[in-house]
Amino acid sequence: MKKFIKYFFYIVLAGVIAFGLFLGWITWVEYSPEPVESLAKSVKDSKPLNRDTFNLMSWNIGYAGLGSEMDFFYDNGHHTRSTREKVRQHADNIKHFIQGNDSIDFWFIQEIDIDSKRSWQINEVEEMTTLLDGNYEVVFAKNYDVPFVPVPFTDPLGHAKSGILSASKYPFSEATRHAYPLIAPWPQRLFLLHRCYTLLRFPLEKGNDLVIINTHNTAYIYDSTLRMKELNILRDKMMEEYGKGNYVIAGGDWNQNPPDFKPAGNFNGQHFVKAPLELAANAFSKNWKIAYDNKAPTNRQNNKPFVKGENGTTVIDFFILSPNVELLKVKNIDLNFQDSDHNPVFARVMLKPFGY
Numbered sequence: 037m038k039k040f041i042k043y044f045f046y047i048v049l050a051g052v053i054a055f056g057l058f059l060g061w062i063t064w065v066e067y068s069p070e071p072v073e074s075l076a077k078s079v080k081d082s083k084p085l086n087r088d089t090f091n092l093m094s095w096n097i098g099y100a101g102l103g104s105e106m107d108f109f110y111d112n113g114h115h116t117r118s119t120r121e122k123v124r125q126h127a128d129n130i131k132h133f134i135q136g137n138d139s140i141d142f143w144f145i146q147e148i149d150i151d152s153k154r155s156w157q158i159n160e161v162e163e164m165t166t167l168l169d170g171n172y173e174v175v176f177a178k179n180y181d182v183p184f185v186p187v188p189f190t191d192p193l194g195h196a197k198s199g200i201l202s203a204s205k206y207p208f209s210e211a212t213r214h215a216y217p218l219i220a221p222w223p224q225r226l227f228l229l230h231r232c233y234t235l236l237r238f239p240l241e242k243g244n245d246l247v248i249i250n251t252h253n254t255a256y257i258y259d260s261t262l263r264m265k266e267l268n269i270l271r272d273k274m275m276e277e278y279g280k281g282n283y284v285i286a287g288g289d290w291n292q293n294p295p296d297f298k299p300a301g302n303f304n305g306q307h308f309v310k311a312p313l314e315l316a317a318n319a320f321s322k323n324w325k326i327a328y329d330n331k332a333p334t335n336r337q338n339n340k341p342f343v344k345g346e347n348g349t350t351v352i353d354f355f356i357l358s359p360n361v362e363l364l365k366v367k368n369i370d371l372n373f374q375d376s377d378h379n380p381v382f383a384r385v386m387l388k389p390f391g392y
Contacts, residue, residue, distance in 0.1 A: 062226045067181035069230060075175040075211040082207035086241040088387040089364070093137060094144035094287040094353055096252070096335075098376035099155045099198060100127035104342040106377075109188050111338035116191045117154045126375040127158055131167050133371075133380070138171070140382075142236075143203040144287045146252040148176075153194030164201060172203040175236070177213040179252065180229045187227075200288070202234050202250045209245075210237035216269060219254060219262040229254075233270055233286070240283075242390065247277045249286035263292075267319060274320075274358065283387050284358035289335075289378065290315065291352050294328045299351075304332040304370050309348030311335075320356065327363045327383055328354035332370040334379045342373045353381045362386045 103126045107113025117123070134143065148164060149155040165174045178199040185193035202211075216231040233251035240246055251270060254263055274284045292313035299308040315326065333349035336342055357363060364384040371379050 059223055059226070062183065063223070065183055066226055067178070067230055069178070069213065069215055069232070071215050073177075073213040075177055075213055075234065076173075076208075082209075084239040084241040085206055085246065088389075090141040090385055090387075091139050092142045092144065092285065092287060092355065092383045092385065093140045093380055094146075094250075094289075094355065094383075095130075095380035096146040096289040096353060096376065096378035097130050097148055097160075098378060099147050099149040099152065100124075100130055100158070100160060100375065101149075101155045102338060102377040103375050104373050106338065107340045108338040108377075113339050116188065116193055117156075120156045123156050123158065127155075127160060127163065129375045131163065133375075134164070135167060141205045142248050142285075143168075143172070143201070144250040145201040145203070146250070146289045146378075147198055148201050150178075150197045150199070152196045152198060154196060161199070161201060164203075168203050172205055173207060173211075174201065174203045175211045175234060176201045177232055177234045179232050182227055185227050198229075200232070200234060200250050200252050202236055202248070204236055204238070204248065206238055208236045209239050210235065214269070214273065216254070216266045219266060231266070233288070235273070240387075244280070245277070245282040246387065247274075247282050247284045249274065249284070249288075251286055251288040251290070253289065253291045255291040263313065264316075267315075271319060274356070278358040278360070282358075283361050285355060285361060285385065287353075287355040287381070287383070289353050293351060294326045294354055295319070297328070297330065297351060299333075300330045303349070305345055306333045306349040306370075307345050307347060308333070309337065309350055311350045311352050323359040325357040325359070325361070325363055326354060327357055327366045327385075329366050329368040329381065332368040332379070334368050334381055336373045336377050338377050342377075344372055347373075353378060355381070355383050355385075357385060360388045362388055 106118045148160045161176050180198040182196050212235050236248040238246040277284045293311040295317040334351050334353035337348040366383045369380045
Protein backbone atom coordinates (compact mmCIF):
# COMPACT_ATOMS: atom_id res chain seq x y z
CA MET A 37 0.00 0.00 0.00
CA LYS A 38 2.83 2.37 0.87
CA LYS A 39 4.48 1.65 -2.49
CA PHE A 40 1.21 2.41 -4.28
CA ILE A 41 0.85 5.75 -2.46
CA LYS A 42 4.48 6.56 -3.17
CA TYR A 43 4.16 5.83 -6.91
CA PHE A 44 0.84 7.67 -7.07
CA PHE A 45 2.47 10.69 -5.43
CA TYR A 46 5.32 10.61 -7.95
CA ILE A 47 2.88 10.39 -10.86
CA VAL A 48 0.86 13.35 -9.56
CA LEU A 49 4.04 15.34 -8.92
CA ALA A 50 5.33 14.58 -12.43
CA GLY A 51 2.01 15.70 -13.87
CA VAL A 52 2.08 18.96 -11.91
CA ILE A 53 5.67 19.65 -13.00
CA ALA A 54 4.84 18.85 -16.63
CA PHE A 55 1.81 21.13 -16.56
CA GLY A 56 3.85 23.89 -14.94
CA LEU A 57 6.53 23.57 -17.61
CA PHE A 58 3.86 23.62 -20.30
CA LEU A 59 2.33 26.83 -18.90
CA GLY A 60 5.79 28.36 -18.60
CA TRP A 61 6.54 27.54 -22.24
CA ILE A 62 3.20 28.88 -23.49
CA THR A 63 3.74 32.06 -21.46
CA TRP A 64 7.27 32.47 -22.84
CA VAL A 65 6.13 32.21 -26.46
CA GLU A 66 2.84 34.10 -26.00
CA TYR A 67 1.88 36.20 -29.01
CA SER A 68 2.30 39.81 -27.82
CA PRO A 69 1.66 42.34 -30.59
CA GLU A 70 2.25 46.06 -30.18
CA PRO A 71 -0.79 48.33 -29.67
CA VAL A 72 -0.46 49.56 -33.26
CA GLU A 73 1.50 47.78 -36.00
CA SER A 74 2.00 48.58 -39.67
CA LEU A 75 0.76 45.79 -41.94
CA ALA A 76 2.09 47.04 -45.27
CA LYS A 77 3.81 49.99 -46.87
CA SER A 78 1.59 52.55 -48.52
CA VAL A 79 1.24 52.27 -52.27
CA LYS A 80 3.40 55.05 -53.71
CA ASP A 81 2.44 57.40 -56.52
CA SER A 82 -1.22 56.43 -56.31
CA LYS A 83 -3.89 58.94 -57.22
CA PRO A 84 -6.51 59.90 -54.62
CA LEU A 85 -9.86 58.20 -55.09
CA ASN A 86 -12.33 60.04 -57.30
CA ARG A 87 -15.52 58.09 -56.66
CA ASP A 88 -18.25 58.05 -54.05
CA THR A 89 -20.05 54.67 -54.27
CA PHE A 90 -18.63 51.38 -53.04
CA ASN A 91 -19.63 47.73 -52.61
CA LEU A 92 -18.61 45.99 -49.39
CA MET A 93 -18.71 42.37 -48.28
CA SER A 94 -17.99 41.01 -44.80
CA TRP A 95 -17.68 37.29 -44.08
CA ASN A 96 -16.41 35.30 -41.15
CA ILE A 97 -15.36 32.19 -43.07
CA GLY A 98 -14.94 30.06 -39.93
CA TYR A 99 -11.49 28.94 -41.18
CA ALA A 100 -13.34 26.64 -43.64
CA GLY A 101 -13.76 24.25 -40.73
CA LEU A 102 -17.25 25.07 -39.48
CA GLY A 103 -19.43 24.00 -42.40
CA SER A 104 -22.96 22.66 -42.10
CA GLU A 105 -21.80 19.16 -41.09
CA MET A 106 -19.89 20.43 -38.06
CA ASP A 107 -20.66 20.87 -34.39
CA PHE A 108 -18.02 22.46 -32.18
CA PHE A 109 -16.96 21.72 -28.62
CA TYR A 110 -16.72 25.42 -27.64
CA ASP A 111 -20.45 25.70 -28.43
CA ASN A 112 -21.55 22.58 -26.54
CA GLY A 113 -20.91 20.34 -29.53
CA HIS A 114 -18.62 17.32 -29.61
CA HIS A 115 -15.99 17.83 -32.31
CA THR A 116 -12.71 19.71 -32.59
CA ARG A 117 -12.44 19.74 -36.38
CA SER A 118 -14.08 18.48 -39.53
CA THR A 119 -12.44 16.02 -41.94
CA ARG A 120 -9.58 17.04 -44.20
CA GLU A 121 -11.78 16.49 -47.27
CA LYS A 122 -14.57 18.69 -45.92
CA VAL A 123 -12.22 21.53 -44.94
CA ARG A 124 -10.64 21.41 -48.41
CA GLN A 125 -14.10 21.47 -50.01
CA HIS A 126 -15.25 24.41 -47.87
CA ALA A 127 -12.07 26.37 -48.59
CA ASP A 128 -12.55 25.88 -52.33
CA ASN A 129 -16.24 26.87 -52.13
CA ILE A 130 -15.37 30.01 -50.21
CA LYS A 131 -12.79 31.00 -52.80
CA HIS A 132 -15.28 30.31 -55.59
CA PHE A 133 -17.84 32.58 -53.92
CA ILE A 134 -15.32 35.39 -53.51
CA GLN A 135 -14.07 35.01 -57.07
CA GLY A 136 -17.67 35.15 -58.34
CA ASN A 137 -18.32 38.47 -56.57
CA ASP A 138 -15.84 40.61 -58.47
CA SER A 139 -17.91 43.79 -58.08
CA ILE A 140 -16.89 44.04 -54.41
CA ASP A 141 -14.58 46.98 -53.70
CA PHE A 142 -13.68 46.04 -50.12
CA TRP A 143 -13.62 42.57 -48.52
CA PHE A 144 -13.75 42.16 -44.73
CA ILE A 145 -12.81 38.55 -43.91
CA GLN A 146 -12.51 37.08 -40.41
CA GLU A 147 -11.23 33.73 -39.07
CA ILE A 148 -8.87 32.83 -41.88
CA ASP A 149 -6.12 30.37 -40.94
CA ILE A 150 -2.45 30.18 -41.82
CA ASP A 151 -1.26 26.92 -40.28
CA SER A 152 -3.68 25.32 -37.84
CA LYS A 153 -4.55 21.79 -36.85
CA ARG A 154 -8.27 22.64 -36.99
CA SER A 155 -7.97 23.45 -40.74
CA TRP A 156 -5.46 20.70 -41.54
CA GLN A 157 -2.54 23.11 -41.97
CA ILE A 158 -4.04 24.68 -45.11
CA ASN A 159 -2.51 28.12 -45.64
CA GLU A 160 -5.79 29.88 -46.36
CA VAL A 161 -4.21 33.35 -46.24
CA GLU A 162 -1.73 32.42 -48.96
CA GLU A 163 -4.47 30.86 -51.10
CA MET A 164 -6.75 33.88 -50.67
CA THR A 165 -3.94 36.33 -51.42
CA THR A 166 -3.07 34.41 -54.58
CA LEU A 167 -6.72 34.39 -55.61
CA LEU A 168 -7.08 38.15 -55.17
CA ASP A 169 -3.63 39.14 -56.40
CA GLY A 170 -3.69 41.51 -59.35
CA ASN A 171 -7.15 42.90 -58.61
CA TYR A 172 -6.84 43.75 -54.90
CA GLU A 173 -4.43 45.08 -52.34
CA VAL A 174 -4.49 42.46 -49.53
CA VAL A 175 -3.42 42.79 -45.89
CA PHE A 176 -3.57 40.23 -43.10
CA ALA A 177 -3.53 40.82 -39.33
CA LYS A 178 -2.88 37.91 -37.00
CA ASN A 179 -5.08 37.64 -33.91
CA TYR A 180 -4.55 34.02 -32.85
CA ASP A 181 -1.20 32.28 -32.49
CA VAL A 182 -0.99 29.52 -29.88
CA PRO A 183 1.50 26.63 -30.23
CA PHE A 184 -0.85 24.18 -28.54
CA VAL A 185 -4.40 24.54 -27.23
CA PRO A 186 -4.81 21.57 -24.85
CA VAL A 187 -8.62 21.33 -24.87
CA PRO A 188 -10.62 19.22 -25.22
CA PHE A 189 -8.29 16.74 -23.57
CA THR A 190 -9.55 13.80 -25.64
CA ASP A 191 -8.83 15.58 -28.95
CA PRO A 192 -6.92 18.85 -28.37
CA LEU A 193 -7.38 21.80 -30.71
CA GLY A 194 -3.59 21.90 -30.98
CA HIS A 195 -1.67 24.54 -32.91
CA ALA A 196 -3.82 27.51 -33.99
CA LYS A 197 -2.77 30.48 -36.12
CA SER A 198 -5.41 32.73 -37.61
CA GLY A 199 -6.51 36.32 -38.18
CA ILE A 200 -8.47 38.80 -40.27
CA LEU A 201 -7.87 39.69 -43.91
CA SER A 202 -8.84 42.89 -45.69
CA ALA A 203 -8.80 43.38 -49.45
CA SER A 204 -9.24 46.57 -51.45
CA LYS A 205 -9.46 47.32 -55.16
CA TYR A 206 -7.76 50.63 -54.46
CA PRO A 207 -4.30 51.55 -53.17
CA PHE A 208 -4.11 52.72 -49.56
CA SER A 209 -1.94 55.23 -47.75
CA GLU A 210 -2.11 53.34 -44.44
CA ALA A 211 -2.68 49.74 -43.35
CA THR A 212 -2.41 49.18 -39.60
CA ARG A 213 -3.32 46.61 -36.95
CA HIS A 214 -4.85 48.02 -33.75
CA ALA A 215 -4.88 45.75 -30.70
CA TYR A 216 -7.89 45.35 -28.46
CA PRO A 217 -7.18 44.98 -24.72
CA LEU A 218 -6.63 41.51 -23.30
CA ILE A 219 -9.86 40.90 -21.41
CA ALA A 220 -9.06 37.54 -19.83
CA PRO A 221 -6.61 36.90 -16.97
CA TRP A 222 -3.54 34.65 -17.09
CA PRO A 223 -3.45 31.76 -17.84
CA GLN A 224 -6.80 31.81 -19.70
CA ARG A 225 -5.59 34.54 -22.03
CA LEU A 226 -2.76 32.29 -23.26
CA PHE A 227 -5.24 30.17 -25.21
CA LEU A 228 -7.59 32.89 -26.46
CA LEU A 229 -7.48 35.25 -29.41
CA HIS A 230 -5.52 38.49 -29.08
CA ARG A 231 -8.20 40.40 -30.90
CA CYS A 232 -7.75 43.45 -33.08
CA TYR A 233 -9.15 45.56 -35.87
CA THR A 234 -7.41 46.65 -39.04
CA LEU A 235 -7.57 50.13 -40.54
CA LEU A 236 -7.08 50.99 -44.20
CA ARG A 237 -6.87 54.65 -45.22
CA PHE A 238 -7.62 55.99 -48.70
CA PRO A 239 -7.03 59.65 -49.59
CA LEU A 240 -9.91 61.14 -51.56
CA GLU A 241 -9.67 63.68 -54.33
CA LYS A 242 -11.93 66.01 -52.34
CA GLY A 243 -9.18 66.30 -49.70
CA ASN A 244 -10.25 64.06 -46.85
CA ASP A 245 -9.92 60.28 -46.30
CA LEU A 246 -12.01 57.15 -46.52
CA VAL A 247 -11.27 54.93 -43.51
CA ILE A 248 -12.16 51.23 -43.78
CA ILE A 249 -12.11 49.13 -40.59
CA ASN A 250 -12.33 45.33 -40.34
CA THR A 251 -13.12 44.02 -36.85
CA HIS A 252 -13.67 40.72 -35.07
CA ASN A 253 -14.89 41.38 -31.56
CA THR A 254 -14.76 39.12 -28.54
CA ALA A 255 -16.81 35.96 -28.14
CA TYR A 256 -17.19 33.53 -25.22
CA ILE A 257 -16.66 36.28 -22.61
CA TYR A 258 -19.93 37.89 -21.58
CA ASP A 259 -18.76 40.44 -19.03
CA SER A 260 -20.34 43.59 -20.47
CA THR A 261 -17.81 45.90 -18.80
CA LEU A 262 -14.86 44.13 -20.42
CA ARG A 263 -16.52 43.98 -23.82
CA MET A 264 -17.45 47.67 -23.66
CA LYS A 265 -13.79 48.47 -23.02
CA GLU A 266 -13.00 46.73 -26.29
CA LEU A 267 -15.82 48.46 -28.18
CA ASN A 268 -14.87 51.88 -26.79
CA ILE A 269 -11.40 51.62 -28.31
CA LEU A 270 -12.89 51.13 -31.76
CA ARG A 271 -15.63 53.73 -31.26
CA ASP A 272 -13.15 56.36 -30.11
CA LYS A 273 -11.00 55.79 -33.18
CA MET A 274 -14.02 56.00 -35.47
CA MET A 275 -15.21 59.22 -33.79
CA GLU A 276 -11.69 60.67 -34.02
CA GLU A 277 -11.52 60.01 -37.76
CA TYR A 278 -15.02 61.40 -38.35
CA GLY A 279 -14.09 64.47 -36.30
CA LYS A 280 -11.30 65.12 -38.81
CA GLY A 281 -13.88 65.21 -41.61
CA ASN A 282 -13.15 61.68 -42.84
CA TYR A 283 -15.62 59.01 -43.98
CA VAL A 284 -15.63 55.94 -41.72
CA ILE A 285 -16.94 52.43 -42.42
CA ALA A 286 -16.46 49.57 -39.94
CA GLY A 287 -17.60 46.04 -40.68
CA GLY A 288 -17.09 42.53 -39.43
CA ASP A 289 -18.14 40.01 -36.81
CA TRP A 290 -19.25 42.00 -33.76
CA ASN A 291 -20.39 38.91 -31.79
CA GLN A 292 -23.51 40.79 -30.65
CA ASN A 293 -26.87 41.76 -32.09
CA PRO A 294 -27.49 45.27 -33.40
CA PRO A 295 -29.43 47.47 -30.97
CA ASP A 296 -33.04 46.35 -30.33
CA PHE A 297 -32.71 43.67 -32.99
CA LYS A 298 -35.81 41.78 -34.11
CA PRO A 299 -36.07 39.47 -37.15
CA ALA A 300 -38.39 40.36 -40.01
CA GLY A 301 -40.98 37.99 -41.50
CA ASN A 302 -40.10 34.32 -41.12
CA PHE A 303 -36.34 35.08 -41.05
CA ASN A 304 -35.96 33.21 -44.34
CA GLY A 305 -37.24 30.02 -42.70
CA GLN A 306 -34.50 30.05 -40.06
CA HIS A 307 -34.98 29.64 -36.31
CA PHE A 308 -34.14 32.95 -34.61
CA VAL A 309 -32.37 33.01 -31.25
CA LYS A 310 -31.23 36.26 -29.68
CA ALA A 311 -27.47 36.60 -29.21
CA PRO A 312 -26.19 36.67 -25.61
CA LEU A 313 -25.19 40.32 -26.10
CA GLU A 314 -26.60 43.31 -27.93
CA LEU A 315 -24.88 46.50 -29.05
CA ALA A 316 -26.04 49.30 -26.76
CA ALA A 317 -28.39 51.76 -28.42
CA ASN A 318 -26.21 54.63 -27.20
CA ALA A 319 -22.89 53.07 -28.21
CA PHE A 320 -22.84 55.52 -31.13
CA SER A 321 -24.71 58.79 -31.45
CA LYS A 322 -28.01 58.74 -33.33
CA ASN A 323 -26.62 60.15 -36.57
CA TRP A 324 -24.35 57.10 -36.99
CA LYS A 325 -25.91 54.25 -38.98
CA ILE A 326 -25.94 50.61 -37.84
CA ALA A 327 -26.33 48.90 -41.23
CA TYR A 328 -27.83 45.42 -40.89
CA ASP A 329 -30.36 43.14 -42.57
CA ASN A 330 -32.99 41.54 -40.34
CA LYS A 331 -34.56 39.30 -43.00
CA ALA A 332 -31.98 36.47 -42.81
CA PRO A 333 -29.34 35.32 -40.31
CA THR A 334 -25.57 35.74 -40.40
CA ASN A 335 -24.61 33.22 -37.71
CA ARG A 336 -25.77 29.82 -36.44
CA GLN A 337 -25.39 27.86 -33.24
CA ASN A 338 -22.78 25.11 -33.49
CA ASN A 339 -24.10 22.76 -30.83
CA LYS A 340 -25.09 20.32 -33.59
CA PRO A 341 -24.76 20.00 -37.41
CA PHE A 342 -26.92 22.51 -39.25
CA VAL A 343 -30.53 21.73 -40.07
CA LYS A 344 -32.51 24.69 -41.36
CA GLY A 345 -35.27 25.64 -38.94
CA GLU A 346 -33.71 23.70 -36.04
CA ASN A 347 -30.39 25.35 -35.18
CA GLY A 348 -30.62 28.73 -33.50
CA THR A 349 -29.56 31.55 -35.84
CA THR A 350 -29.09 35.28 -35.39
CA VAL A 351 -27.43 38.43 -36.78
CA ILE A 352 -24.04 39.46 -35.39
CA ASP A 353 -22.30 40.58 -38.61
CA PHE A 354 -23.00 44.11 -39.84
CA PHE A 355 -21.54 47.52 -40.69
CA ILE A 356 -21.39 50.82 -38.82
CA LEU A 357 -21.28 54.00 -40.94
CA SER A 358 -20.33 57.54 -40.00
CA PRO A 359 -23.03 60.19 -40.58
CA ASN A 360 -21.45 61.31 -43.86
CA VAL A 361 -21.86 57.81 -45.39
CA GLU A 362 -25.24 56.90 -46.85
CA LEU A 363 -26.47 53.31 -46.86
CA LEU A 364 -27.91 52.33 -50.24
CA LYS A 365 -28.38 48.62 -49.60
CA VAL A 366 -27.56 45.91 -47.06
CA LYS A 367 -28.30 42.21 -47.51
CA ASN A 368 -27.39 39.01 -45.69
CA ILE A 369 -26.62 36.35 -48.28
CA ASP A 370 -28.17 33.20 -46.84
CA LEU A 371 -25.96 30.30 -47.91
CA ASN A 372 -27.54 28.01 -45.29
CA PHE A 373 -24.16 27.88 -43.55
CA GLN A 374 -22.85 25.37 -46.07
CA ASP A 375 -19.19 26.33 -45.73
CA SER A 376 -19.05 28.45 -42.57
CA ASP A 377 -21.07 29.07 -39.43
CA HIS A 378 -21.53 32.63 -40.75
CA ASN A 379 -23.24 33.99 -43.85
CA PRO A 380 -21.73 36.86 -45.87
CA VAL A 381 -23.13 40.39 -45.56
CA PHE A 382 -23.25 42.74 -48.57
CA ALA A 383 -23.59 46.51 -48.39
CA ARG A 384 -23.56 49.31 -50.93
CA VAL A 385 -22.75 52.78 -49.63
CA MET A 386 -22.30 56.30 -50.95
CA LEU A 387 -20.09 59.06 -49.56
CA LYS A 388 -22.15 62.19 -49.08
CA PRO A 389 -20.83 65.46 -50.49
CA PHE A 390 -19.41 68.20 -48.28
CA GLY A 391 -22.09 70.31 -46.62
CA TYR A 392 -24.79 67.64 -46.97
